[in-house]
Amino acid sequence: MLSCRRKHNFNYIKVNDLINFIIKYSRWFIFMLYVIISCVLLFNNNPYQHHIYLTSAGTITSSIYQITSNVSSYFHLYDINEDLQRHCLNLEVENIKLKEQIRLFQEMHPNDSISYNDDTNHFDYILAHVINNSISHTHNYLTINKGSNDGIKPEMGIIDQNGVVGIVNVVGENFSRVISLLNPDLRLSCKIKGYNNFGSLVWNAEDPTIAILEELPRHTIYKQGDSIVTSGFSSVFPEGIFVGTVISEHKGHNENFFTLKVKLSADLARLSTVKVIINNMKAELDSIEYKDNNKTIKL
Numbered sequence: 001m002l003s004c005r006r007k008h009n010f011n012y013i014k015v016n017d018l019i020n021f022i023i024k025y026s027r028w029f030i031f032m033l034y035v036i037i038s039c040v041l042l043f044n045n046n047p048y049q050h051h052i053y054l055t056s057a058g059t060i061t062s063s064i065y066q067i068t069s070n071v072s073s074y075f076h077l078y079d080i081n082e083d084l085q086r087h088c089l090n091l092e093v094e095n096i097k098l099k100e101q102i103r104l105f106q107e108m109h110p111n112d113s114i115s116y117n118d119d120t121n122h123f124d125y126i127l128a129h130v131i132n133n134s135i136s137h138t139h140n141y142l143t144i145n146k147g148s149n150d151g152i153k154p155e156m157g158i159i160d161q162n163g164v165v166g167i168v169n170v171v172g173e174n175f176s177r178v179i180s181l182l183n184p185d186l187r188l189s190c191k192i193k194g195y196n197n198f199g200s201l202v203w204n205a206e207d208p209t210i211a212i213l214e215e216l217p218r219h220t221i222y223k224q225g226d227s228i229v230t231s232g233f234s235s236v237f238p239e240g241i242f243v244g245t246v247i248s249e250h251k252g253h254n255e256n257f258f259t260l261k262v263k264l265s266a267d268l269a270r271l272s273t274v275k276v277i278i279n280n281m282k283a284e285l286d287s288i289e290y291k292d293n294n295k296t297i298k299l
Contacts, residue, residue, distance in 0.1 A: 011146060081273065088161060088263040093200040099240060123238055126150060130271040131175070135208045140182040142166065144201075144274060147174040157237060157277040162264035164188065164230065165274055182208050182268055190243050191235055192228040195220065201228070201262065209264055211244065216258035222246055228262050254299040 022029070116297075132143040146152050146170050158165040158178050167186060170177040179186050182203050190213055191198040200217040212230060225247040232239025244262040279285075 002009075002241040034062040035210045038070060043223040048165065055189055074264055083116050102240070122280040124280060126152070126276040126278065128152075128176075128276055133180075133268070133271055134182075135269050138205045139185060140268075142178045142180055144176050144178060145174070145275070146276060147176050149173050151278065152176050152276055155282075156272050156279075157236040157241075159237075159241060159277065160271060160274045162267065163244065164237065165266050165268065165271065167236060168276065171193060180268060181264060181266070183210060188237075188243070190228050191231045192222050192246070193229045193240070197223075198231040198233060199257070199260075200288055208268060210247070211262050211264055212261050213246075214257065216260065218256060218258060220258050222258070222260065228260075235279050235285040237277060 023097070055243040093125055116129070126146060128144040128146040130142050131145050134142070136139045142165075144152075152168060152171050154171055155166055156168040160245070164181060166178040168176050169179045181188070181201075184203055184205055188201040189198055190201045197217050197220040198211050201211050201213050203211045216222075224246055228243045228246065230237040230239060230241040231241060242265050244264045244268065247261040247263050249258065
């Protein structure tokens with residue numbers, strides 16, 4: 001009984017305080033009500049003030065829309081990046097296609113004008129995302145979210161927008177493991193852009209941004225800043241894919257060859273979207289290159 005009485009008294013005090021507050025500031029409430037009514041009458045019955053109101057409201061609304069748009073755009077950056085990557089991928093496919101067409105035509109008709117034929121290109125690309133990556137080990141790998149269900153097979157090349165990343169070596173149904181350039185087990189056939197002399201690019205397990213280009217002939221001409229590209233002497237990478245730039249000559253073990261220090265173009269510590277290279281003629285090339293060459297030829 002005592003508890004109910006206290007509760008009743010407390011509620012009575014609260015209501016009484018609210019009434020006292022309204023009575024105390026009743027003049028301000030009446031003033032605000034008059035102001036609101038006056039503004040409504042003013043803006044509705046006077047065209048000039050109505051125009052000013054609409055302009056101000058439009059400015060405020062536009063600002064709100066701009067903020068909303070900026071927030072929405074931020075959360076749509078992933079989709080925008082996907083579209084840009086697909087667009088760049090299409091441009092790269094066209095670039096590779098044109099280079100191959102030009103090379104084949106020049107070999108067949110060195111003195112004639114160039115024509116194009118889409119049937120000569122045999123490289124396709126698949127977009128993938130890196131879901132795991134390492135750069136701090138002596139043998140580094142990365143994982144992509146594409147597998148055999150997407151057409152991925154072992155020994156397919158991996159590149160990003162900056163250059164060569166690695167080669168697929170283990171394939172599951174939905175994911176694949178890639179042997180990174182930062183792995184001494186991977187040796188990549190490369191050359192200095194503009195020259196036909198080629199060597200093997202390998203990582204020396206030290207700096208994750210630097211690799212070594214070995215076995216270049218001593219008569220090779222080079223200078224600091226020259227571009228290193230894929231040689232095309234394999235069925236994995238097309239010719240001319242950017243790999244890095246020459247920093248300096250590196251002291252090698254064989255004095256009959258050059259060894260160059262190369263700054264890698266791909267930032268292997270910040271990989272996100274990559275492209276898997278599909279060579280549609282790889283099976284045919286491999287069947288020819290790996291035939292038994294030890295058979296005796298009788299004349």
